[in-house]
Amino acid sequence: MTMKALVYAAKEHMELRNEPEPVAEQGEVIVRILKAGICGSDMHAYHGHDPRRVPPLILGHEACGIAESGKYKGQKVVLNPLITCGECNDCLTGRQNLCQCRTAIGLKKPGAFADFTAIPERNLIPVPNDMPAEHAALAEPTATAVHAVALGERHTHRPLSEYKILVIGAGSIGLLTALLLQYKGCMDVTVSDTNSLRLTTCQQVGIDKVHNPLNDAPHPENHFDWVIDAVGSAITRDVAMHAIRPGGVFIHVGLQDASGTFDVRKMTLQEVAVIGAFSYTQTDMKVAVDYLYSGALGTLNWIEERQLSEGAAAFSDLDQGKTAAAKIILQIADMPG
Numbered sequence: 001m002t003m004k005a006l007v008y009a010a011k012e013h014m015e016l017r018n019e020p021e022p023v024a025e026q027g028e029v030i031v032r033i034l035k036a037g038i039c040g041s042d043m044h045a046y047h048g049h050d051p052r053r054v055p056p057l058i059l060g061h062e063a064c065g066i067a068e069s070g071k072y073k074g075q076k077v078v079l080n081p082l083i084t085c086g087e088c089n090d091c092l093t094g095r096q097n098l099c100q101c102r103t104a105i106g107l108k109k110p111g112a113f114a115d116f117t118a119i120p121e122r123n124l125i126p127v128p129n130d131m132p133a134e135h136a137a138l139a140e141p142t143a144t145a146v147h148a149v150a151l152g153e154r155h156t157h158r159p160l161s162e163y164k165i166l167v168i169g170a171g172s173i174g175l176l177t178a179l180l181l182q183y184k185g186c187m188d189v190t191v192s193d194t195n196s197l198r199l200t201t202c203q204q205v206g207i208d209k210v211h212n213p214l215n216d217a218p219h220p221e222n223h224f225d226w227v228i229d230a231v232g233s234a235i236t237r238d239v240a241m242h243a244i245r246p247g248g249v250f251i252h253v254g255l256q257d258a259s260g261t262f263d264v265r266k267m268t269l270q271e272v273a274v275i276g277a278f279s280y281t282q283t284d285m286k287v288a289v290d291y292l293y294s295g296a297l298g299t300l301n302w303i304e305e306r307q308l309s310e311g312a313a314a315f316s317d318l319d320q321g322k323t324a325a326a327k328i329i330l331q332i333a334d335m336p337g
């Protein structure tokens with residue numbers, strides 16, 4: 001039996017192919033994929049910059065589907081792509097994102113840009129059947145935002161409602177982080193990006209303060225209580241450390257590159273808390289589903305949907321910054337019945 005799959009065939013080359021259907025190993029179930037989002041890390045792989053993702057590989061890890069077997073058979077589910085051992089101290093204390101045995105679908109295992117994927121049953125999170133699949137497919141980037149904000153909140157000395165917060169990067173993680181901060185009561189959120197199309201999207205969903213470093217004056221020094229860097233480059237780290245207030249919190253989420261210098265003098269003398277935030281725990285994924293389903297993060301009408309067959313074009317449009325959408329979601333199957 002074969003299925004349709006969008007395969008990362010070689011550097012900057014995505015190909016729609018017929019691939020063998022996956023076979024479930026012990027503890028795994030097969031999921032029929034309904035919709036799956038394209039992530040910044042998929043783009044990173046597409047450029048050949050991720051040594052962990054070796055072509056040929058079916059990418060995609062932000063997915064909603066229908067379980068084909070097991071205890072959730074026939075139910076709509078979100079896939080937690082992070083596969084962990086479940087037995088180490090980090091897993092047992094609910095910090096699965098730190099499991100040293102971790103892997104993921106769309107990384108070493110085939111991913112979700114396909115009709116079917118195989119995944120451990122314990123990685124499935126059932127979602128209400130009336131939850132649109134494109135909203136459910138946002139659970140993974142939303143969980144990343146939930147995790148980053150939760151880490152920041154541990155270092156917070158005043159309520160978020162009193163804070164000025166800068167989010168660098170208006171892709172889906174940046175946008176979802178800004179929406180979550182507003183939902184949590186922060187009234188002064190600025191989103192910064194060099195892509196004006198994406199900033200317009202931010203304004204359309206109620207994030208009034210946007211900043212384009214290509215056109216706008218630099219942020220004042222010592223201005224923001226929190227900076228969340230959803231890009232993670234030498235330039236954005238410099239911007240963050242300049243703009244952060246003494247005693248502020250710098251949450252580093254993106255990992256575009258690891259080059260450049262870091263202002264350790266300011267970090268030390270001004271007690272800037274620098275926090276690395278990586279992915280999410282299973283709890284973050286569940287909380288993300290709840291936020292998305294409840295409408296806490298708005299109508300989510302900024303998603304752009306395309307067919308799986310148009311996936312290769314979607315990758316090249318994202319690469320060239322041609323899309324205003326913070327997230328492109330590939331439509332793979334309709335809800336049966």
Ligand SMILES: [Zn+2]
Pocket residue numbers: 039040041061062140141
């Ligand atoms: Zn992702």
Ligand SMILES: [Zn+2]
Pocket residue numbers: 084085086087088089090091099100101
């Ligand atoms: Zn583990």
